[in-house]
Amino acid sequence: MASFVYYRFKSQKDESKISFDGTGISVFDLKREIIVANNLKANDFDLLLFDPSNEQEYEDDTHIIPRSSSVIAKRVPAKTGKGRGVLYLTAAAPNGTQSDVLYGKDKVPTSSLMRARV
C-alpha cells in the first residue's frame, strides 16, 4: 500500500504529496522526489526541508521522515556556485538510507528518476 508524505513550499498555500512504499522516506529521497515532481531543472538553488512543528531544518539526508508527516520545503540560492539540487538526481543515496534499507535491493526507485534531465 502506498504511503504519503505531504509537503508545501514555504510560500505556497496548498499542500502536495509524495507517495512511496514503506513506513518512511529518507530526507535524501524526499528531496529527490520533490525536485522531480516540480521539474526543478536548475543548478543555482538548494532545496531545504523543515519540520513545520518546530521549524528545524532536516540537515541529515539519512534521516527518515515517517509516513503521513508534513514538511515545509524551501528553495534557496546555492551558497557557493553550483546548487546541490542536481546532486539528488545524479548521486546515489548516501549509505544506510531507506533506498536499500526499506525498499530492499530489488525495489530501488526506478532509474527514470535518475535520468531526469537537469
Next chain:
Amino acid sequence: MPAPDYPTLSVTLLGAGQEVGRSCCVLEYRGKTVVCDAGVHPAYSGMASLPFIDDLDWSTVDAVLITHFHLDHAASLTYIMEKTNFKDGKGKVYMTHPTKAVYKFLMQDFVRMSSTSTDVLFTPLDLSMSLSSIIPVSAHQLITVSPGLSFTPYHAGHVLGACMFMIDIAGLKILYTGDYSREEDRHLVKAEVPPTRPDVLITESTYGVQGHEEREEKEHRFCSLVHSIIRRGGHVLMPVFALGRAQELLLILEEYWKRHPELHNVPVYYASNLARKCMAIYQTYIHTMNANVRARFARRDNPFVFKHVSNLPQSRGWEKRIAEGPPCVILATPGMLQSGPSRELLELWAPDARNGLIITGYSVEGTLARDIVNEPEEIPSTKGDNITIPRKLSVDYISFSAHVDGPQNTEFIEHVKAQHVVLVHGDSGAMNRLRISLQQRFKDREEEIKVHTPRNCETLKLTFRGERVAKVWAIGT
C-alpha cells in the same frame, strides 16, 4: 553601530541579484513591505524560473509594483497572487495602463506555451482571477497605497508602458528604475529624471560599464548586414521577444525597404500572433510615444501599419515551408532561442553558410542565443539530448536592446544623487565593473555615495538618521 531606534530599510532581492532575470526586489521599512517586479528567469522553466519567493511571507506585502511587461519582470506575478498567501493580506498590485494591456496577452500566451509541458505554474483561470485585481495607473500620477506609503511612476523608455517608481515610505524615498533607456528611438520616449531626489536608487546594470555603438552607425551596419545576406542568397533570422525591440527593428527595416526597391521582392516576415494582437495596443497608446511617432500619426500615416512587413500566419509546419522557400528576412520568437519557432528555423538554417543569424537583444547566460555568438562548430538540437547540428550560418551580434549603457547609467546615477545606489539586473561581472568604476568616481570627488551589489536573498540593511526622517515625516504624510 547605529542606534537601535534608527529606522532601517531592508532591501532583499529574491531575483536579479548579480544576475539578469526574475527581477523581484523587496523593500521593508517601518512596517511597510513593497515588492518591485515579479519576473521569471528566461534560462529556466516552471518553478525553477521563479524568484526565491519562499523567503517572504506574501500576506505581509502592502504593494507589488510592476515596471514593465517583459517576462523577467512580470511573469511570476500570477503565481504569487494565486498560489501564495498573498491574498490573505491587503496587498495591492499596480502597473501602468499600457503595461496591463500588453501583460494580459503576453501571459495568455505564456500559459498556453507552458501548458504543453510539465512546467505549468498556473492556469488560465488563475490568470483571469488575478488580472481583475491589478490596478492600472498613469505616469506622473501620485498613488497613495495606504497612509505613509505612496509612489509615482515616471517614464522609463525601454518598452511601451515601462516606468520607474519613486516610492515614498514614511518619508523615505526610493527610486526603482526597472529596465530603462536614455536614448530616444523611433517610437519611444527616453527615461525621465524624476524631479525629486531619492535617498536610495535601485538601478539596473545590464551593460555594466560597456558603451553602446552610435545609433546611426549601428542601424547602418544592421541594414548592410541584412542586405548582404540576401545578396548571397541566404535567409536572415532574427530571434526577438514578441514586443519591444521587435517593433523598433520593424520600423528600421520598413524604412530601409522603402529606400531599396530592389528588395521589394524579398519578404520581411514577422512571426508572432501575439504581436499582431498587441498592435492594437500600440496604436491605442501612440500618445505615450515620442514626437516623431505622434506627428506621423497626426498625418494619418500610422507607423505601425507596415507596407513591406507581413505577419506570418502560423499554420502547422510553417517553419519548414519558410525555411525551404526563397531568401527572406524573418523575426521570430523566442528572443533567446530557447525553443519554439526561432529555434526551429535556426536548426533548419544552421548548416547552410549562405544564411545569417542576427542577435539583436541582450541574451541571458545559459541560453543558446548567448552561446552561439561564440560561433561554435555545432549547436545542440531540441530534437534529442545528444543530437547536434553543424553551424555554418553566419552569426552577428548588433545590440538594439533598449537598456542604458555604462556611460548613460553613470550619468543618470550621478544626476539622481542618491546616498545609496543598489545595482541589480546585471550579471556579476558587468555589475562589479560598474560598481568599481562608480566607487572610483565618487571617491575622486569626495562624495559620500555607497554602491551596493547584493546577491539574491542577502538582505541589505540601510540605516537613516532619525532626525532626518522625522523631519520628512512632518512634511510628508
